[in-house]
Every structure is written in C-alpha cells, then in structure tokens.
Amino acid sequence: MKGKDIISILDFDADELIDIFELAKDIEGNPEKYRDTLHGYVLALLFFEPSTRTMYSFQTAMARLGGASLVFSDTSKTSIAKGETLGDTIRMFDGYADAIVIRHRIEGAAKYAADIAEAPVINAGDGTHHHPTQAVIDLYTIWKYRGVIEGLNIGVLGDLKYGRASTSFIYGVSLFKPSKLYLISPEELRLKEEVKSDLDRMGVDFVETTDLEGSLKELDVLYVTRIQKERFPDPAEYERVKGSYVVNMELLKNAKEGLMVMHPLPRVDEISTDVDSSPYAYYFKQARCGVPIRMALLKLVIIGDKNGCR
C-alpha cells in the first residue's frame, strides 16, 4: 500500500481493509512498538474547511508514530477563486511532505490533489462526496466489537444525499456483502442516483424507507448521521422531519439484542443522551478507533508493510 492514494473507500477491497484492521488492532495492543515507526517523516495536513476533530485525529496519529505534521488551515476563503490556487498549494507541500491529508469543500479536490502530488494523498472529506478514513474507522468498529461485518442488517439514518460520512460508510459496508441495507431518510434526503447505481452494480440488497421505527427491529447496526436544517428549503419541513429521527431509549426498546448504534460525531440531538449509558451505544468506542486506524493508514501509505524507522 506504500504510495497509495486514499480518495474513496472503494480504493480498497475487503481483504485490504481486514489487513488494515489487523494492523490497527496490533497498534492498539502494542503502541510502544510503533513509537518510532515514522520518525523522520513529515505529514502535511491541508484543511480548507474547518474540522478540528479530524485534524487533531491525524495529528495525534502522526505524533504517536514518531512523525511530524505540517498544519495548513485556510478556512478564511469562501471560494478558492482567491489567493493561491489549490494546485500550487499542493505542489508546494508535495515538496515538503511524505504524505498529504486534504479536506476541501469542493468535490473532487482530493483526486485532483492526488493527480498533482507525488506523495500519497488521503482524502479527509471533499464536499458532499467521500470521507474514506471515517469509513475505515466505522468498519473497524464493527469488525472489532462484532467480530464480523458480512451478513449483517445495516441501517443508515439521516441525510443520505449530502452526507459524505454516510455515503462512504454505505460503500464500505457494501464491500462486505451485508444481508440488507436499510437506507432511512426523509424523501428529500435520499441517496444520490449515482450511489444507488453503484450499489446495484455491487449487487447489494438495499431498501429506501422513511420508517425508522419499522426498520429498527431488523437491524444489527444503526449508523446515525445528522440532518442539517440548511438542507431543507422549507424550515417547517425540517422541524417536522427532525423529530421523527431521534434515537432514544424509548425507540430502542424494540431493538434487537446486540444492536450497535453508531455515529461519526459530533452529534447534536439525533441521539439522545439517555442512550449513552446503554449497551447499544458504540459511538464513543467508535471515536476511540480514529487514532489507531489513522496510524495504520499513515504507516501503510508512507512506508508500506515494513517495520520500524528508516
């Protein structure tokens, strides 16, 4: 995987993902072994859209591998039409860094960066398009706590049209042949046509529904994402929809035993805090998987399978 660009979760197959999971698990178990793995290496973190959460996660991962990070955070511009072009910024950092992490509000920006840069490029979110490292974290969480990803009934809830985390998660679980995918959202926030045609091509059995309560009893995993008010042309419609997609203990009394409730975080009020202390709550565990997975990915794209420092 040395030198590999990570633009979409579909840049991996299921076997490669399992290799990443095994490595992340070893990292979690034996962190001292990896303390100097990337000593002398430099990671560029280019954030054109604010996300302290993802940025700190990558920065921590690099530090725990003994490497250094260059942080470029330029969120002042509302458009890339001002100042230096993205292409030139990439060229500059490509001269300094062994890998580049990029987040940008423009769709396709990460692929464009990868076309330009010699160093491997990791997409940390491009507009409403992809967020592959989040998906690896999500899949690892299921693999780690459930032992298996194949053959599960997986529900994805929220804004499936504009949500990049949900899109990447949907593609990711599809690599593991789920028994059935339940795509639960308001009508206006259903999956994009393009993604649906990909699922058809991948042979995934999926159903689109607005009914959370009715789907719940079938689910082994419920992946919850936020529905943003800005996505609705009519605020009243948002208010109506919002209430029907709150996950709370009242709703979960119909859940299957062992149901995993997940969320890429930050949450607002789509999962009520009464769920936090229940056995269904996996979103904090999921968040803890962020650093070891990003450590595994950074190691693999920067030095590949070999061990230790240079």
Next chain:
Amino acid sequence: MDVDRELLVRKIKDGTVIDHIPAGSALNVIKILGLPRGSRNRMAIIMYTSSSKMGLKDIVKVEGLELTSKEVNMIALIAPTATINIVRDYVLVKKERVKIPELIEGIIKCSNPNCISNQDRETAVPKFRLVSEEPLILRCEYCERYTYKKDILRQFGIGR
C-alpha cells in the same frame, strides 16, 4: 455562381464532410470541434436540407482539414447520427459513423457547480466516463456525479 461556392457546396478536394447531423445542430458541431481553425479551413454549413433517412439534416464541410476519429467522436454527444467522410483529391477515402467515446475529456462541463473541474483557476480538465448512450449519461471522474444530455444541450445553448 462562382467557383468557390460550387466547390464547397458540391464537392471538396481535401477535407472532412460531416453528414447526417440532426437538423439545427451544425453550429454546435462546429463549436465542439473548435472550427474554423485559422483562415485556411474554408467551411460550408448546410442546414435544414432534405434527407431520405432523416427528413431534415445538417451538413458541415471543412476543406483542408482531416478530422481524427477521436475529435469527431466528441460530436456524437449531440449528433449521434452523424457520419464522417474523409475526402482526398475529390475521392472519398473513409466513411464512418460517430461513436461516443468511453472517456470524454474537455469540451463538456460537469453538471455539478461544486466540482473541482468547474473551478476556473484550477487546471482540472473535465473528464467523464460514458455510463449509458441511450439515455445519454456521463459520469465525472472527479466528483462522480452524472451529467445528462439535457445538461450538455444547455451548455451549448440548446434548451429543451
């Protein structure tokens, strides 16, 4: 009638004749092909002429320029019925139907305004894979969104 006109409308010595263009599309065809390219390529554009196969059709003749299949296939996006005739010394040497290429670079814009290929100052050239010919669907290599025939027609100012 002068010799020039006769030459262009009837026969050309060397060049390309694009025949069977859907009536009314000739101007968009020359736009896609970036014609004329300099003053040496004299052109004749014949519009709304009768055709036994199509009822009405357009024809574009370009003198002194042999268009490549790759160039010409781009017009298949808006003129799928077109045929290309290469003429050398008044003799037809090659005739083929246009075919939409699997990979389409440049010319067409992505339908997604938030796509990197639509950012003016960046050098991302729009690139598409052909998803379907009928109905025409292209998929952007950058943002992976679909661009449909109606988007393409709109770009060329053909409302529908």
